[in-house]
Amino acid sequence: MANSGVEKPKKFNAKVNILLLVLVVLIxxxxxxxxxxAEFNGADGLAEEEIMKIQADYEPWFSPLFExxxxxIESLLFALQAALGAxxxxxxxxxxxxxxxx
Structure with a gap:
């Protein structure tokens, strides 16, 4: 019964964790x-610009419930939403x- 088919989980050492953390910060x-x-615009604004280039008289189907x-504040709400989901x-x-x- 040397090998029962159950593997022991590998332990990560501190060096690997620190390396991964440094890579995340670097990225x-x-x-x-x-x-x-550079301007780091959101996807919504870029999509709206492209739609207006294609069809200038386009009107959105609906408007936001809360602006x-x-x-x-918009970034804060987005970060809170991401944190809650995570x-x-x-x-x-x-x-x-x-x-x-x-």
Whole structure:
């Protein structure tokens, strides 16, 4: 019974975790440093510009229910939405993993 078919999970060491963290920071900061005068526009604004180029008399089907006062508030709400979604997903996966270990 040397090999029962159950593998022990591999442990990540601190060096790998630090390397991954440095890579994440580098990927995040590199565009800001390399592209000094670049405009980082959202996909919605770019899509609207392209639609107007194709058909100038286009009218949207509906308007937003809530229009944030500034771009910073819009970014904050987007970040909160992403954090809430990630938290719920993490909770759900953790719950399922814990339930399967019982």
């Amino acid at each position: 995040t900061v590199a565009p800001l440093l390399l592209l000094k005068n 944030p006062a500034s771009g910073e 938290g719920l997903l993490g909770f759900g996966l953790g719950y399922l993993k814990g339930r399967s270990k019982k």
